[in-house]
Amino acid sequence: MRAPATAATLPRLLAGISDEGPCALEAHQRLHGPLPPPLRSKRERTALLDEVERARLCGRGGAYFPLAQKLRAVLAAGHVRAPRYVVANGAEGDPSSAKDRTLMRLLPHLVLDGVAIAGDLIGARGAVLAIGADAHDAQSALERALQERARADEGRPRTELVTVPNRYISGQETALLRCLEGGAPLPRFASPPHQRGLRGQPTLVSNVETLAHLALIARYGADWFAQLGSGHEPGSVLVTLWGAACNPGVYEVEQGAPLGALIDAAGGAAAPLRAVLCGGLAGGWVDSSEAAMITLDNRALSKRGLGLGAGTLLLLPEHACGLAETARMLRFLAAEAAGQCGPCRHGLPAIADCFEETLRGHRGARGSKRLLELAALIDRRGACSHPDGSARLLRSALRVFARELEWHARNGLCPGCEAEPILQLRPARAPRALAISGAREGARSLR
Amino acid sequence: MSKQRLIVDPISCDAHGICAELLPELIATDEWGYPLLSEQHVPAELLALARQAVRSCPRRALLLAAQREKRA
Ligand SMILES: Cc1cc2nc3c(=O)[nH]c(=O)nc-3n(C[C@H](O)[C@H](O)[C@H](O)COP(=O)(O)O)c2cc1C
Ligand code: SF4
Ligand code: SF4
Numbered sequence: 001m002r003a004p005a006t007a008a009t010l011p012r013l014l015a016g017i018s019d020e021g022p023c024a025l026e027a028h029q030r031l032h033g034p035l036p037p038p039l040r041s042k043r044e045r046t047a048l049l050d051e052v053e054r055a056r057l058c059g060r061g062g063a064y065f066p067l068a069q070k071l072r073a074v075l076a077a078g079h080v081r082a083p084r085y086v087v088a089n090g091a092e093g094d095p096s097s098a099k100d101r102t103l104m105r106l107l108p109h110l111v112l113d114g115v116a117i118a119g120d121l122i123g124a125r126g127a128v129l130a131i132g133a134d135a136h137d138a139q140s141a142l143e144r145a146l147q148e149r150a151r152a153d154e155g156r157p158r159t160e161l162v163t164v165p166n167r168y169i170s171g172q173e174t175a176l177l178r179c180l181e182g183g184a185p186l187p188r189f190a191s192p193p194h195q196r197g198l199r200g201q202p203t204l205v206s207n208v209e210t211l212a213h214l215a216l217i218a219r220y221g222a223d224w225f226a227q228l229g230s231g232h233e234p235g236s237v238l239v240t241l242w243g244a245a246c247n248p249g250v251y252e253v254e255q256g257a258p259l260g261a262l263i264d265a266a267g268g269a270a271a272p273l274r275a276v277l278c279g280g281l282a283g284g285w286v287d288s289s290e291a292a293m294i295t296l297d298n299r300a301l302s303k304r305g306l307g308l309g310a311g312t313l314l315l316l317p318e319h320a321c322g323l324a325e326t327a328r329m330l331r332f333l334a335a336e337a338a339g340q341c342g343p344c345r346h347g348l349p350a351i352a353d354c355f356e357e358t359l360r361g362h363r364g365a366r367g368s369k370r371l372l373e374l375a376a377l378i379d380r381r382g383a384c385s386h387p388d389g390s391a392r393l394l395r396s397a398l399r400v401f402a403r404e405l406e407w408h409a410r411n412g413l414c415p416g417c418e419a420e421p422i423l424q425l426r427p428a429r430a431p432r433a434l435a436i437s438g439a440r441e442g443a444r445s446l447r
Numbered sequence: 448m449s450k451q452r453l454i455v456d457p458i459s460c461d462a463h464g465i466c467a468e469l470l471p472e473l474i475a476t477d478e479w480g481y482p483l484l485s486e487q488h489v490p491a492e493l494l495a496l497a498r499q500a501v502r503s504c505p506r507r508a509l510l511l512a513a514q515r516e517k518r519a
């Protein structure tokens with residue numbers, strides 16, 4: 001293992017970022033050294049796999065599944081000589097998240113290194129990096145980076161850049177595979193990508209941030225990785241901080257850092273906070289009093305029924321209406337569902353309708369009971385976990401905004417309902433929100 | 448023999464409801480007509496009926512599986 005360029009401090013992933021734009025190959029190599037050479041023997045491969053397992057790197061696409069376990073599943077699937085593929089998931093369909101496109105735009109070589117190493121680990125025939133059709137700046141950074149490293153990558157399997165429709169569901173792994181085959185973003189039932197992936201072959205589908213971490217673990221090792229983080233969740237994680245923060249943007253934080261420390265690093269809250277949305281649109285609301293106590297560690301969050309999910313932290317100020325925000329999100333989630341499964345197709349619009357009616361005071365006190373009933377009817381009843389995420393968001397809103405709900409049941413819309421949305425959903429989302437300054441702020445250690 | 452449970456492919460299922468008629472012990476229907484399956488293992492005495500329900504589904508959407516499918 002190479003001697004780490006950085007000690008047990010942040011930034012790690014974001015070490016190479018600058019105001020000048022994407023980190024070029026030369027600067028990237030000066031910082032982290034060249035990409036380790038291809039693995040030559042089974043022994044070398046086993047050693048690196050063990051290292052990844054020891055690092056306990058978990059997927060950053062939302063589910064926090066251990067990468068090593070997934071790599072082993074891909075290796076164990078299919079015929080020994082079956083061609084295997086890597087699909088790097090840079091779709092980032094959740095409009096509340098900007099960390100993946102920020103990473104790809106500023107540090108394309110780190111992501112591409114990760115893709116190459118993952119390919120080494122499974123003996124891949126090729127790799128595809130999938131990216132949302134509207135992420136133009138990330139796309140051009142990656143295109144340039146691929147040209148820049150064409151010589152250095154000789155002898156390695158090709159990495160192809162493919163754009164996918166700019167939809168929430170595009171990032172779901174089987175929907176993504178369908179997109180890569182030229183189809184529409186529709187998830188499928190059963191047969192996970194490690195069994196039937198790209199071209200029907202065993203495939204690793206990993207989030208681009210996960211792969212960027214892999215690029216560093218392959219260089220510096222598991223012990224280095226674990227020098228940061230909480231006991232349960234080693235390393236660092238990228239988060240997108242939105243809403244009422246003085247400096248919203250993408251930050252790299254140590255796992256287990258208090259949310260309060262992140263908000264401080266972002267210049268503090270811009271207004272008194274009512275609640276925080278943790279994990280993105282498939283995440284959950286947490287009351288500001290509880291938010292003051294949470295640490296950004298998936299294991300600790302899961303004990304509170306929360307998770308880091310896609311890494312979004314949306315700060316809701318007191319003057320906004322959390323219920324109106326949630327109503328827009330639920331409508332968005334209903335519209336973005338693939339419409340393949342009965343409970344999801346019927347349940348999500350029913351939830352969005354009932355939520356809006358409750359907000360307007362048309363349902364009286366019975367609205368929230370009906371909403372809980374509907375949440376139970378969609379939960380874990382789809383081919384993918386899209387309805388589960390929507391149920392999570394809904395339940396958390398009913399719990400955290402119970403006070404407001406009662407008020408709305410009696411009085412209808414509140415002044416906050418009319419205000420400018422805190423979270424801009426498509427198509428209003430401003431790509432400018434990918435603040436470089438925010439990312440640079442994240443260079444600080446947040447312990 | 449391993450324990451089995453009922454699962455439904457929600458993409459293929461189009462709420463025919465035949466399964467719930469055949470096996471009300473383990474299958475109810477929701478307000479839209481889609482099956483709500485018992486999460487328990489199919490008890491031995493109902494296994495034959497469960498197999499019949501699986502065969503009778505016009506969409507081949509009902510399945511007996513050794514374990515629950517993992518979704519992402
Ligand atoms: C509705 C839905 C949307 C998703 N969108 C994304 C996405 O945009 N990006 C992503 O990396 N993973 C997304 N996922 C998770 C992927 O299915 C998959 O678990 C992930 O890409 C695996 O990578 P990881 O193990 O590195 O997290 C989504 C899942 C669901 C159910
Ligand atoms: S659960 Fe919903 S989003 Fe997922 S495949 Fe079924 S219809 Fe589509
Ligand atoms: S019989 Fe088949 S299609 Fe009809 S409800 Fe049952 S599982 Fe669905």
